[in-house]
Amino acid sequence: MPDVDKAMIADYLTHSTATAEKHYHMKQGGYLIRSLELLDELRRHDDSEEGPSSRAHPKSRNPRMDFEKEWNNFSREHPVTVDGKVPSLVHRAAVSQDSQRKLYERWLKKQMKLRIQHAAAQFPRRLPTESRVAGWISKQGWKRNIPSASKILEAWQPTGDFQDIPTSAAIRKLVSSQRWKGLVISHIEGKGRAVLTTRSFKAGEVLCDYHGEVVTSDQTHAATSLKETDFMFFYKNGAGEKFCIDAHLDKCPCHPDRETFGRLINHSRKRPNIRPHLFSLKFESGERDVLLFMAIRDIKAGEELLFNYGVNRKNYCGEGLDLEWND
Template sequence: MFYIRVVYKLDPVTYQTARRIFETATKDLTDQEKSLVADYLTHSTATADEHYRMKQSRNVVLASKLLKKLAGDSSADSAEEGPSCSARGAARDAALASNQQMDVQAAFDQLLRTHPVTLDGDIPDKTARSQTSGRFQRQLYDRWLKAQMRMRVRHVLSHFGRRQPTESRVDAWIRNQGWKSNVPSAASVLKDWRPVGSVDTAVDSSHIQELIHNQKWKGLVVMDIAGKGKGVCATRQFQAGEVVCDYHGPVVTATEGQRIHSSTKEEESGYMFFFRNSHKSECACHPGIQPFGRLINHSHKKANLRPRLYSPAVGGQDVILLLALNRINVGEELLSVVINVM
């Protein structure tokens, strides 16, 4: 203002006068543009905080451009000078958001050094979070909870390994963990369920070991199959890589298997791993139970199961698990490939 008075010898103009002039000049603008100019010309920082508070930096740029245009600056209309105000403002907003995300992540990393996320731990209280970052303490709260939730969901899934449990079973197992808050629901755990863990350690799952022991495999039903006799069909969907059931019976070498097969009557061949359906299907260790694995037919071209032999590291009995080759739909017959598993 002093520069204007001395060089150009003009009368001094107060801020209020300039503001009224520009507000009067906006009479032909849209309501949105008028609002931008009004926000730009707020009386003070306190007034802006209370009444206006432009949350997006591009609004400042747009308002400045409008004021230049009202003052007769033709450069405000030039589109050849570079990206549009909206584009520049959007880029600036994105940069600010990115920087804030980096700041939040840095604060979260610092919080984890003193309050690591654990399965059974309690979330750091507000005092601890504020000591790390008063500005981002709420974001730290949300991130810590989400990280613990992901950890707990993985923990639940790892218990059941490569076999999908029922929702009631998951719910009961979660309740037994004793978690009081930030508890995953069984429905959310099973929503996008997929087999977890290595196929090499599938038999290590306590859930699968229990099923091998009691032979209470769910999602399967024995049916009469046209031209085949007995067979097994799915009553629920199975995911690729999921353990469908096990084959219960003695495991021998391929040579021994051929010898037994050639000397065994057809009606007794059910004691072999692959067999025809006219047979006795009970196993010695589960009298009175008809294991599903012993009734599954085989196929060279339409197989949807593959057998996998698991031998215990120390002692115990070998186990053959039947894993889904691909997704198996409800009503689909289970068919195993014919390969040597010895």
């Protein structure tokens, strides 16, 4: 740097009575601008000698944004999948040596979430038992990053379309065996028998079916008494034909060892928590109509199951008008 430039910078930076006369020249615009330009040149010269690593400006960087960019690049090259293997250290370090551990942890976390969702979806309309979920997990061939059955049950929600219910092997098995879990027959004072829950159920979950013999409405009226019709469910199938599920027997011939739940569920027009839905299910003996009760809201353990029979107090012709539970 020429001596004249050095003197100009010294004059600019020095403030003393000895240089007061020279400061007069600093008030001149050209002198001042030239001094600032020289200082800026010196700063840039120093930066170039120190190298890029020494020019970090914390305020100009956002570590989180930098990592998100690294993650986006990494996940495009190594997408998270249910059955995928976690990318190796070499692949992670190729994206970022400093962030390779964070990339590893996020990839595993996202795969865990994906696996839990995938596992829960395998049981669409009925909460499975923990042993059943554990059995399903053991068949997946996963060697690491394996979700626990309890975590899957915590995340479980009823899923799937109504049209998929007839294809559910679990629902068909429960209809055939009548081993519906989470329900108990109890006696309520002033009301008689009722069906209560022993666990919570989620909205959209199947609780049980209205089990009995499927007959035509003409066969029902010809063969049963008025009292027995209290345990009959009349409906029309998809073709508009009138049928009935006859459940007037305490124990049906196909399950003589147990009372079925559906026939004992009481009526409520104002406070129903379940609703019947008609499906056609295929069994080894052939296809038949099945009425499944599904929760219309979340149901707590200890609640009584209630559905709207489609009747009101006037249907009793004066009988039962003092029974509030008919509402």
